[in-house]
Amino acid sequence: MSTAYLLQKFARALLTIWIIVTFVFIILRLSGDPAMSILGPDAETETLEAFREAWGLNKPIWTQYLIYFGNIFQGDLGVSYLDGRDAIEVVAERIPKTASLMLATAVVTFVIGIPAGVYSALHRNTFIDRLTMTVSVMGFSAPNFFLGILLILLFSVSWRMLPTGGSETVWHYVLPVITMATAEAAVFARFTRSAMLDVLNQPYIRTAIAKGLPWNKAVREHALPNAAIPTVTITGFFVGTLIAGGVITENVFAWPGVGRLFVDSVANRDLAVVQVIIFLIAFSMVTTNLVIDLAYGWLDPRIRDLRAED
Amino acid sequence: MRVRRFFERYPPLVMIASLWLLAMIAIAILATQLAPYDYAKMDLYSRLQPPIWLEGGKWDHLFGTDDLGRDVLSRLIFSIRMSLLVAFLGTIIGAVFGTAVGFVAAHFRGWVDDFVMMCIDFQASLPFMIIALAVLAFFGNSLFLFIALMGIYGWERYARITRALALSASTHGYAVAVSTLGATPLRVYGRHILPNIASALIVNMTLNFPGTVLMETSLSFLGLGIQPPLTSLGNMLGFGRDYLTTAWWIAVLPGMTIFFATLAMSLLGDWVRDRLDPTLK
Numbered sequence: 001m002s003t004a005y006l007l008q009k010f011a012r013a014l015l016t017i018w019i020i021v022t023f024v025f026i027i028l029r030l031s032g033d034p035a036m037s038i039l040g041p042d043a044e045t046e047t048l049e050a051f052r053e054a055w056g057l058n059k060p061i062w063t064q065y066l067i068y069f070g071n072i073f074q075g076d077l078g079v080s081y082l083d084g085r086d087a088i089e090v091v092a093e094r095i096p097k098t099a100s101l102m103l104a105t106a107v108v109t110f111v112i113g114i115p116a117g118v119y120s121a122l123h124r125n126t127f128i129d130r131l132t133m134t135v136s137v138m139g140f141s142a143p144n145f146f147l148g149i150l151l152i153l154l155f156s157v158s159w160r161m162l163p164t165g166g167s168e169t170v171w172h173y174v175l176p177v178i179t180m181a182t183a184e185a186a187v188f189a190r191f192t193r194s195a196m197l198d199v200l201n202q203p204y205i206r207t208a209i210a211k212g213l214p215w216n217k218a219v220r221e222h223a224l225p226n227a228a229i230p231t232v233t234i235t236g237f238f239v240g241t242l243i244a245g246g247v248i249t250e251n252v253f254a255w256p257g258v259g260r261l262f263v264d265s266v267a268n269r270d271l272a273v274v275q276v277i278i279f280l281i282a283f284s285m286v287t288t289n290l291v292i293d294l295a296y297g298w299l300d301p302r303i304r305d306l307r308a309e310d
Numbered sequence: 311m312r313v314r315r316f317f318e319r320y321p322p323l324v325m326i327a328s329l330w331l332l333a334m335i336a337i338a339i340l341a342t343q344l345a346p347y348d349y350a351k352m353d354l355y356s357r358l359q360p361p362i363w364l365e366g367g368k369w370d371h372l373f374g375t376d377d378l379g380r381d382v383l384s385r386l387i388f389s390i391r392m393s394l395l396v397a398f399l400g401t402i403i404g405a406v407f408g409t410a411v412g413f414v415a416a417h418f419r420g421w422v423d424d425f426v427m428m429c430i431d432f433q434a435s436l437p438f439m440i441i442a443l444a445v446l447a448f449f450g451n452s453l454f455l456f457i458a459l460m461g462i463y464g465w466e467r468y469a470r471i472t473r474a475l476a477l478s479a480s481t482h483g484y485a486v487a488v489s490t491l492g493a494t495p496l497r498v499y500g501r502h503i504l505p506n507i508a509s510a511l512i513v514n515m516t517l518n519f520p521g522t523v524l525m526e527t528s529l530s531f532l533g534l535g536i537q538p539p540l541t542s543l544g545n546m547l548g549f550g551r552d553y554l555t556t557a558w559w560i561a562v563l564p565g566m567t568i569f570f571a572t573l574a575m576s577l578l579g580d581w582v583r584d585r586l587d588p589t590l591k
Binding site for chain 2: 016019020023024027028030031137138140141142143145146149150152153157240241243244247248251252262263265266267269271274278281282285286289
């Protein structure tokens with residue numbers, strides 16, 4: 001893979017992060033006195049003054065901007081006024097719970113969604129195909145908070161099989177993962193199906209069969225790898241919806257993760273924590289998209305070679 | 311045979327979906343006439359009363375009451391109006407703003423175009439829920455801000471479509487001709503190019519509408535959207551969550567409404583897209 005391609009993608013990622021940090025800076029300034037916003041309405045005047053000094057709030061706006069960036073690089077993103085500790089610490093301790101939930105959801109999504117889509121494409125217009133597509137339309141139409149509540153009603157309240165909230169045991173993972181994975185798997189199933197159908201209609205598949213290649217081999221060696229490319233694209237969107245869905249699902253199931261912290265901080269206007277979480281999410285998304293772009297280059301030789309020619 | 315062909319052109323599921331959506335629109339418009347009670351009217355003697363089909367239900371509150379004795383049916387009706395209204399306003403704001411920005415970007419090119427593309431990229435880089443929550447955190451919550459946010463939810467797609475189509479349209483014969491005859495850019499875009507790209511924009515509006523409804527209901531569910539005393543479908547679900555064990559209808563009925571609405575919109579949208587452009591299938 002050419003270095004030009006790599007550098008271009010890195011530059012894009014950095015630019016996106018810069019835009020997001022600038023956006024947060026702007027809304028922080030626009031929404032009132034940053035000192036009061038970060039330190040909370042009950043802070044004492046000396047603390048406020050000290051903060052204003054440290055952040056250079058009395059200086060021109062460009063200097064403030066540079067100081068803001070400087071603070072971020074030094075890891076000084078403020079203190080959670082509700083909690084008293086560093087905002088970064090407050091967020092960091094919640095990351096493992098959220099990460100484990102997202103990982104579990106991702107595994108379930110890929111294991112169910114992609115094979116379902118591939119199978120449907122290979123057995124087009126059969127009963128299984130129609131069933132899968134109908135179920136998936138219902139799957140991504142159900143808002144995840146409603147699905148979560150329904151599942152709680154059925155499995156926790158009526159049948160008492162699973163816990164309603166919290167995250168201690170493996171059983172606690174079942175309902176939240178089902179809630180999040182349903183919509184995602186449905187989208188993947190539909191998308192993989194149409195990607196496979198597109199590929200299967202290509203002339204080169206017909207040529208391969210005409211040359212005598214068995215159907216199974218044609219699917220495995222030609223159709224699947226080519227269908228993988230668009231599927232990788234929606235993995236990028238998937239991470240975004242996973243994060244957004246996670247915010248809501250954690251709320252429904254009282255999951256002690258970053259998503260729930262985010263909503264609580266927004267409700268209480270604990271802006272230091274809100275800032276940290278936004279940066280965390282931005283960083284995660286940019287990194288994921290970068291990895292996907294690089295995966296693209298690796299998967300699709302045409303992109304690789306095209307870039308190399310430049 | 312003719313019946314069969316009719317059902318192939320207009321599948322029954324899509325017809326049911328359309329009827330449901332029309333019913334919801336009718337409910338939204340006629341809310342004040344249809345609702346048996348005011349949505350905020352409390353009747354503390356009848357709090358947590360079950361709906362009519364359960365034991366303990368009475369005819370005076372068909373869908374039961376909530377924890378403050380407010381009639382669930384009336385609240386449901388007004389919530390439908392609120393959610394649809396907010397989504398509708400948001401879609402219009404997004405469409406108008408996005409289309410205008412798209413035209414500006416296409417017309418001026420240069421750094422204006424770059425700036426617009428940067429804004430579009432920014433919005434695509436974070437899930438909108440996160441952006442919305444950030445704005446709500448910093449600026450607090452007001453109905454006006456919330457509707458503006460719903461508008462911002464979709465603007466970038468309109469901007470992208472308009473920009474791309476305007477760029478290509480400006481090279482077409484009719485645009486060059488009219489402009490040579492002395493038409494101002496505003497006239498060229500407004501009276502000539504816009505009607506030609508309108509169908510793409512309208513398709514996008516139908517794609518965006520369910521997303522806007524879901525965004526509003528999600529934020530209201532979290533308690534950060536429509537605030538009481540106003541009622542919305544998400545809002546009812548959020549408050550009903552605390553009573554899941556004792557009065558599940560408070561949460562489940564609005565939830566089913568949201569589910570059927572988004573399902574209907576998906577089915578209808580799919581069908582419309584299939585009819586307009588079968589190659590997309």
